[in-house]
Amino acid sequence: MTTAITLNPLHEAHDEATHVERKTRLQAIEAALDTSGLRPELSTLPVIPATSAQLLAVHEQRLIDTIHWTASQDDVWFGMDTYTTRHTWEAARMSAGAAIAAVDAVATGRAHNAFALSRPPGHHATPSQPMGFCFFNNIAVAARHAFMHHGIARLAIIDFDVHHGNGTQDCFYDDSTVLFCSSHASPLYPGTGSEHEVGLEDGYGTTLNIPLPYRTGDMGFSMLYDQVIMPAVRRYRPEMILVSAGYDAHWDDPLGPLSLSISGYTAITQRLVALANELCNGKIVMILEGGYSLPALSGGVLASLRVLLGQAPAPDPLGPADTAEPDLTTVIRRILDRHPIF
Ligand SMILES: [Zn+2]
Numbered sequence: 001m002t003t004a005i006t007l008n009p010l011h012e013a014h015d016e017a018t019h020v021e022r023k024t025r026l027q028a029i030e031a032a033l034d035t036s037g038l039r040p041e042l043s044t045l046p047v048i049p050a051t052s053a054q055l056l057a058v059h060e061q062r063l064i065d066t067i068h069w070t071a072s073q074d075d076v077w078f079g080m081d082t083y084t085t086r087h088t089w090e091a092a093r094m095s096a097g098a099a100i101a102a103v104d105a106v107a108t109g110r111a112h113n114a115f116a117l118s119r120p121p122g123h124h125a126t127p128s129q130p131m132g133f134c135f136f137n138n139i140a141v142a143a144r145h146a147f148m149h150h151g152i153a154r155l156a157i158i159d160f161d162v163h164h165g166n167g168t169q170d171c172f173y174d175d176s177t178v179l180f181c182s183s184h185a186s187p188l189y190p191g192t193g194s195e196h197e198v199g200l201e202d203g204y205g206t207t208l209n210i211p212l213p214y215r216t217g218d219m220g221f222s223m224l225y226d227q228v229i230m231p232a233v234r235r236y237r238p239e240m241i242l243v244s245a246g247y248d249a250h251w252d253d254p255l256g257p258l259s260l261s262i263s264g265y266t267a268i269t270q271r272l273v274a275l276a277n278e279l280c281n282g283k284i285v286m287i288l289e290g291g292y293s294l295p296a297l298s299g300g301v302l303a304s305l306r307v308l309l310g311q312a313p314a315p316d317p318l319g320p321a322d323t324a325e326p327d328l329t330t331v332i333r334r335i336l337d338r339h340p341i342f
Pocket of ligand 1: 161162246290291
């Protein structure tokens, strides 16, 4: 049983010191891997940049050309929040390449499971638009690659980032070959992801959004996975599970209003790995999205990696949130009653 990781050797060139999505995020994860002693247990795979053909399977040529153009500019901002440097073009293609390499390893059986530890993140990038710190939708590019090169016919993408994965939803909204399932705080950026967004045409019923009240934490997520997400994925029966793994639903995150603990991330990852073992011969690939508290981000990633490795959880270094959780019974009942997948 091998657990693989992929890194992005070019990520440090996409950096803005005053921005929350900066190079210290991945540096903190790599430092935590070293001090935890986990690094030698993991197989670190080589990564090459995503090709134009791989990006074009998801994105419009115009978007690819725009990101390429930023390589000739000192800095460009898309909206108020999404910066580029002269090296973002290379870093973003490598980040998509890291997701592809992780999927390749698991699809071919070279690794049992994998985690792409890369940035810039991807789940807000739509086919035509960079946004929310994202340029190329890494998980969507990796999913299309799995369909085209590994003969996979059905994938589940589970997105537990605190923000709605609007870009990923847009990529597969009318496509029945992907079950896209996002849990996210509401109201919050980017404002999409209502429970009424359930997919269109061929994809009707294969988009599952679960907007969550503020301060939802470990207890709420356990209920949600046991009563909604796991039953939905069982109904769908994917051949592989991809995870948009954002750690900004942690109580210490400066952007996210939810209250997960690191132990809560362990519990979520345990459920996803159990689902993959039950339905997909263990094939699960996690792909890093957000997470802006460095201790919560690095601690959460280590917790997920321990689960992928089949190890017992370590003590939670940050402990639980000190606020009470809202009751999710009504939210869950409503989705079970109304969503077409049920
Ligand atoms: Zn996020």
